[in-house]
Amino acid sequence: MADLKSHAIDHGFHVHDERHFVETYSLRQLWEVDVHPEEACNGPIDLHLSLEVDPRMLFAFEDVVLALDDPDAEAPTxxxxxxxxxxxxxxxxxxxxxxxxxxxxxxxxxxxxxxEVSAIDSFHSVTDAPERSLNMVARVPITLASVYRPADEALCAVLDKCRDVSLDLLRRAPAWLGEDTGF
Structure with a gap:
């Protein structure tokens, strides 16, 4: 996760907060990191990265890697x-x-x-108009082979696209918030 945060910083993101959770029964782990593009220090966009690690998947990958005849062979993806x-x-x-x-x-x-784009309409009172909040979610599979033998190219493309989406949302947000953009 430290490499992911460092990589995100290299792609123009600021890291603000980090959390690590471990489920004691299954040993499943979850890392969460709050980031945003450098241009969005004052909001209004929040970007949350999370990586969930399933120990069963990790052990299955370890078994496959240990069974490889050549330690320099390509790990399965x-x-x-x-x-x-x-x-x-x-x-x-x-x-x-x-x-x-x-x-x-x-x-x-x-x-x-x-x-994926979704919205939530909230009502403070039954007589009030709804307030709409937007959520956008992108799920990208990270292969353990790329963690085992780091290949930053794939993650670079994902982080570049993440930054593009963030900047696009940042550009559009003032109109949605009812702020005068001067255009």
Whole structure:
């Protein structure tokens, strides 16, 4: 996880907070890191990275690697962990059309970073108008082979796309928040 944070910093992200959870029964581990692009220090976008490690997958990968005849042989790529990127925005007075936003973010994220868009409508009181908050989630499988023998190229492409999506959201957010952008 330290390498991932360092790599994110190299791609123009600021790291703000980090959490590590261990489930005592299964020994499943989860790392969470709060980051944002350098341009978004004052908000409104929150970006949350999480990596979940299943010990059964880790042990299965270890068994396969130990069974390799050649220690320098390529490790198998079928063992993966999910790396999840979650963007969130505060309640938006002028929210976008979700279908249009999902389509446009699909063009920005591409196949390297498929982004799902969802919204939550909240009501403070039954007589109040709804407030819509946006959440965007991208799930990328990280192969254990790339962790075993680091290959930063694949992660570089994902982090570049993550930054592109973040900057695109940052560019659009003032209109959704009802702020005058001067355009």
């Amino acid at each position: 079928e063992h993966t962990f999910p790396l999840v990127f979650t963007w969130s925005l505060p309640p938006l007075p002028a929210p976008p059309d979700l279908l249009i936003l999902a389509t446009e973010l699909a063009g920005v994220g591409g196949t390297e970073l498929p982004v």
